[in-house]
Amino acid sequence: MPRPSPTIFVIDDEPSNLLLADRVLQHAGFAAPRCFDNPRTAIEAFRREGCDLILLDLNMPGMTGFDVMEEIGEATRRAFVPIIVLTAQGDRETRLRALQAGARDFLAKPFDLPELQARVGNLLALRQMYLELQEHSRGLEARVEERTRDLRASFEELRSARQTAIRRLAKAAEFRDSETGYHIVRMSKIAAVIGRNYGLPADDCEILLDAASMHDIGKIAIPDQILRKPGRLTPAEFEVMKQHTLIGASLLEGDESALLRAAREIALGHHENWDGSGYPHGRRGEGIPLFGRIAAVADVFDALNMARPYKRAWTMADAVAEIHRQTGSKFDPAVVAAFDAGQDEILLISQRFADIAQADQ
Ligand SMILES: [Fe+2]
Ligand SMILES: [Fe+2]
Secondary structure, rough: OOOOOOOOOEEOOOOOHHHHHHHHHHHOOOOOOOOOOOHHHHHHHHHHHHHOEEEEEEEOOOOOHHHHHHHOOOOOOHHHHHHEEOOOOOHHHHHHHHHHOOOOOOEEEOOHHHHHHHHHHHHHHHHHHHHHHHHHHHHHHHHHHHHHHHHHHHHHHHHHHHHHHHHHHHEEEEEEHOOHHHHHHHOOOOOOHHHHHOOOOOHHHHHHHOOOOOOOHHHOOOOOHHHHHOOOOOHHHHHHHHHHHHHHHOOOOOOHHHHHHHHHHHHHHHHOOOOOOOOOOOOOOOOOOOOHHHHHHHHHHHHHHHHOOOOOOHHHHHHHHHHHHOOOOOOOOOHHHHHHHHHEEEHHHHHOOOHHHHHHO
């Protein structure tokens, strides 16, 4: 806050000079200054309370004006407290040295009233502007901070609303499927672990976690007699079943958020094979988006671990061996390497979220 009436320090060893400065300043319309005949006391007062302007005598016994500037020159510059040097001797060298030491202006002794009024007045006006500017920028900073907080809050809100909507959508697909609920939880957690071990940044892994939960969202549109068929599908039925990838992708179309884009990649890519033998497009290698390649490993690994009406659950070791067996044909070797690197964590996820239904069987 700019001070209502600026505080001026006068530092001079000569009491008569102080008295004179006091009188002249008041006569010129400024508030009564604080006068110090001991520079040390002045420095302490400055450090403790600060001030708005310093009138400083150069020639003092013990501690000179230069010594004072040596001690508080930096602090006064930083806080924009101008120092006016009081000098009887007007030689160029002294003035130059004083300027270099941090003085902003000079006043010759004996004082000339209009000159003092002008020089002190100018520097105080400058300081006042500096203080107002500072206050203004503090106000701006506070406003920016507040806006940033608001934005972050609404962004978080939006994000969590979107996540909720997506989880519900995934759940809707799950209701129609004979797969039990924890498959989606496990599969997407496993996908996120693979992503992390693949070296993806944390943000991407979080997106992967949510997006993978929608890999089978297209099953919503697959007829019950195919979706819930207890036995193996006929080739014709399998052709219909394959459609869940395309249907899923089209359900997720039209929103360019990173999450929905990732979900689309996964819905479309999780049955593509590294060697090009997968569906729906028969893409191969890195032509299959990375999230799709990751989801493929997570999905198959977890599906092997599940008991189905037509098959028993595999042991974890067998499921891992199966993933390895299909590396390079079905699966991207680099993704399988990341799967291996995260295997301890993946096995833990598999155990912790083991299907209750499966445990009952
Ligand atoms: Fe699928
Ligand atoms: Fe699945």
